[in-house]
Amino acid sequence: MSYTENDLAEDLQNQEYKYGFVSNLESEKIPKGLSEDIIRLISAKKEEPQWLLDYRLKAYAIWLEMTEPEWAHVQYAKPDFQDIIYYSAVKQKKYESWDDVEPEMKETMKKLGISMDEQKVLTGTNVAVDFVMDSVSVATSFKSKLSELGIIFCSFSEGVKNHPELIKKYMGSVVPTTDNFYAALNSAVFTDGSFCYIPKGVRCPMELSTYFRINEQGTGQFERTLVVADQGSYVSYLEGCTAPMRDENQLHAAVVELIAMDDAEIKYSTVQNWYPGDKDGKGGIFNFVTKRGICEKNAKISWTQVETGSAVTWKYPSCILKGDNSVGEFYSVAVTNHHQQADTGTKMIHLGKNTKSTIISKGVSGGKSNNSYRGLVQIHKGATNARNFSQCDSLLMSDECGAHTFPYIECKNSSAKIEHEATTSKIGEDQIFYCQQRGISSEKAISLIVNGYCKEVLNQLPMEFAVEAQKLLAISLDNSVG
């Protein structure tokens, strides 16, 4: 690993939220508020077909009937949905090529560490990126190279234009508009995101990645990601996100749907680093996300997430194990510091025979934060010989933080095997002293100990992300011990 201890030390010097800057890009915004007219306006801006507008309006009607969920272990001032700008797009000429992109945009991407430079492949970075700023996708790299293999990787809007049959077939098939309050809202107002289709038997040769960035003030981001892995295919997908530091709370309500057909495998990794608010709990992103995948026969979906950002997180990447012998995995590190609140976990729905799921959840809470694991393992009648293993560990860094575990198990088949392990520990003063006695500073000691604690999860991340995640853990936990 090229990232050395010295780099880490340097990063720790610079412990503020690194991505809190604002890019000075002129953007086109629609008026605040939410109504049928606004939805029509968004749809028109995006030059959408009628069926999609109908889909949105139907979702909006459903959303109006719904109430915001209150079961999560979080407290926040509910967003005023009429005070949000639902569409904001950087004013751009049509980018025909990379050269058309404004310098300020290029600079933004550079600061975020996003490279669209396809030449870089030669020097080792092997990631195709779709960059979504506010409501639109800015650029997607490696499109042509991927298309040689029949792989479609583009913004959601382009997907709607160029592959309507696929979008129409799969959008909403895993997360229906009626699923929950925020999924319904997203279905009504979503603006962009990524679409990816891997054809039968193709193993995607590079990591596909979407980087989400909120830039404009007063906006919400409602993106939609759809990944379809056809029979026997494989794809590894990465998702990263950041936002400027602002005193206001901004809403991010995404929907991610994964479809793994027979014998296919999808690995979906997230490093979530939305602005968490300041140390007094002011500002930060509300991250209310619905992520779910469906596995057909012998298919596998693996969710890995490192959650360090957001003021409030509400997120349960789940797997519906529909096909026999399918496998679902959930690896999660959720770090909360200062006044952050996270309620995160997973649902493993076992429908098919011999289905298997693994849940490894590591919560780390510092400051005055609250960190909850919420999980459901559901074994249906037909899920003969289903197996689940869950491990939920909580690490407390301070005396004022909270760690909570809400595991639900519903089993309707007596042949199922379900194991659940849970531990709660406080970061040991003895451990820190031991490190210090060997010459390691206390900040570095905490970083070592926490990274060690999260190792099982970090090991699941692709290399480029693992290093980033390690740094993030160290930075997010600054001043967390008390």
Next chain:
Amino acid sequence: MITIKNLHASIDGKEILKGLNLEVKAGEVHAIMGPNGAGKSTLASVLAGRDGYEVTAGTVVFEGKDLLDLKTEDRAREGLFLAFQYPIEIPGVSNVNFLRAALNEIKEYHGEDPINAKDFLKLVREKSAIVELDAKLASRSVNEGFSGGEKKRNEIFQMAMLNPKLAILDETDSGLDIDALRIVANGVNILKSPENATIVITHYQRLLDYIVPDFVHVLFDGKIVKTGSKELALELEERGYDWIKEELAL
């Protein structure tokens, strides 16, 4: 090397060290013996800079510096090493990563470049051999799942890697069988040089058969009450501590 004068220290308001004096010179091995509760481990903790101990009086000069004024990690970087009585487990952090982090922080403190991977691995091989530590243990998580003997050997391995000026062995012999004791003691002897010094804290004379001290001190009720040669340890083994109490009318 280290000069301790009139050291008073307390924990939770209770005074444990009550005016301790000790001088250790380079090249020397000092043994500190004493009954339970005399303050042996407290002395080790205070010197290493563990939280929770309050020094109420006295001075400690280590290699010309005011030791008590240094941060815990800086004491280590200046060359003070404590072999723990109960080594701590750090799950998920490999022994080698841990040591490399430590070594490089010490180097950085002294304005030196970090050690490169090749030299580091060579050092690991060389030093793990001193305590006959299985190379596999070097790559396992720090002390996790190690047997009692392995943990103590690992302490001496770390000491070998970090090459301290002053090593304090806090009851390193406790919980060791005779073979492990021999290996650990042998390691300490190999590492001995005219430039460094060792303080061996122990309950039993047994360890001193292997690590031969230049001086033996009796710590009693927070003070060093008697100092002698290696024969003093034998006498303590035979007669216990009561005779010292009587002799000194304590």
